[in-house]
Amino acid sequence: xxxxxxxxxxxxxxxxxxxxxxxxxATAAPVTLxxxxxxxxxxSFADIAxxxxxxxxxxxxxxxxxxxxxxxxxxxxxxxxDVFAAASATTMKTVTDASLVTGAPQIFVTNSLExxxxxxNPANVTGLGDLANPDLSIALCAAAVPCGAAALxxxxxxxVTAAPDTLEQDVKAVLAKVELGEVDxxxxxxxxxxxxxxxxxxxxxxxxxxxxxxxPIAVLKSAPNQTTARAFVDFVLGTTxxxxxxxxxxxxxx
Numbered sequence: 470x471x472x473x474x475x476x477x478x479x480x481x482x483x484x485x486x487x488x489x490x491x492x493x494x495a496t497a498a499p500v501t502l503x504x505x506x507x508x509x510x511x512x513s514f515a516d517i518a519x520x521x522x523x524x525x526x527x528x529x530x531x532x533x534x535x536x537x538x539x540x541x542x543x544x545x546x547x548x549x550x551d552v553f554a555a556a557s558a559t560t561m562k563t564v565t566d567a568s569l570v571t572g573a574p575q576i577f578v579t580n581s582l583e584x585x586x587x588x589x590n591p592a593n594v595t596g597l598g599d600l601a602n603p604d605l606s607i608a609l610c611a612a613a614v615p616c617g618a619a620a621l622x623x624x625x626x627x628x629v630t631a632a633p634d635t636l637e638q639d640v641k642a643v644l645a646k647v648e649l650g651e652v653d654x655x656x657x658x659x660x661x662x663x664x665x666x667x668x669x670x671x672x673x674x675x676x677x678x679x680x681x682x683x684x685p686i687a688v689l690k691s692a693p694n695q696t697t698a699r700a701f702v703d704f705v706l707g708t709t710x711x712x713x714x715x716x717x718x719x720x721x722x723x
Contacts, residue, residue: 500697501529503549505540507556507615507684508639509580512664513717514554520713521704528697536614536639537561544569544689551692552701554684556580557615561685571695574685577705579720581681582616582623583659584672585647592653597674599654600624600631608646608655609633615682616640620656623680644669658682660718683722 506514511534518530533540533550537560544550545567553570554577555561561574586594592605600607609631610617617636624631634652637643644661646652648668662671686705692698704710706722715721 499527499529500694501531502551502692502694502698502701503531503533504552504554504701505533505535505544505550506552506554507537507540508534508641509556509616509658509660510534510554510684511641513660513714513719516713516717517705517710520709521701524704525697525700528701530701534639534641536610538563538613538615539638549691550689551694551698552686552688554686554705555615556684557618557682558685559618560615561687564687564689569690570687571690571692572688574687575702575706576683576722577686577710578684578714578722579681580658580660580684580718581677581720582619582656582674583662583677584654584674585644585657585662585665585669586654586672587647587650588667588669590670591650594654594672596672597624597627597629600633600656601629603632605632605653606651607631607633608635608637608643608652610640610643610656611636611638614639616643616656616658619680619682623656623674623677626680627674627676663718681720684719 522528537555537557541560541563544564553564564570609620612618612621640657640661643655644657644665647655686702688698688702
């Protein structure tokens with residue numbers, strides 16, 4: 470009877486979504502999930518971890534945040550992990566091409582770019598064209614990371630040739646340059662401007678809504694507990710996860 474009860478509990482967890490599945494407290498030992506996630510997800514995924522761990526008390530989420538291209542390279546180099554949440558389909562493709570995921574990646578949010586300047590806008594930046602001003606100090610993401618690739622598409626679309634003074638490996642590093650007043654302007658995701666609060670000021674860019682990054686998420690084949698990893702992905706896609714991401718400024722998946 471005890472064995473049958475354990476089997477029933479395992480089947481229930483596998484068949485339910487993260488929003489309705491029972492907490493995996495019946496496992497013999499606590500479970501640690503390692504989630505590789507794009508730097509732009511740092512704040513919202515921290516909130517998701519808190520809510521997920523409330524529902525699943527035996528699970529501890531450990532994050533590895535960074536530029537999506539660098540995270541993909543780590544996974545291809547056999548770094549262990551359970552879930553990968555990237556900021557673009559291109560970086561996820563690096564991992565899927567290496568046959569490192571289980572099932573098809575799913576888009577869970579979208580994001581677009583916004584100009585950001587230090588509080589008070591001391592350089593009087595007014596629009597995207599100011600990124601071409603050699604007298605201003607400009608920061609962009611490197612082209613290899615999703616925020617940099619999106620910046621290049623937006624600049625080309627609007628006919629602006631930017632003159633960046635620094636190219637950073639993830640969007641949080643770009644934002645830090647602005648918060649510290651080390652640059653006059655930068656391009657970051659709208660969600661990063663929201664997360665920074667009154668430390669910076671955002672300037673809407675006409676046409677930015679036509680350059681949209683779609684974020685995919687997938688369970689990795691290396692995940693030792695596939696069911697719990699799937700539960701985390703389902704939680705991100707579910708009601709609570711989507712509410713947290715929407716509050717952070719992310720767009721709905723499409």
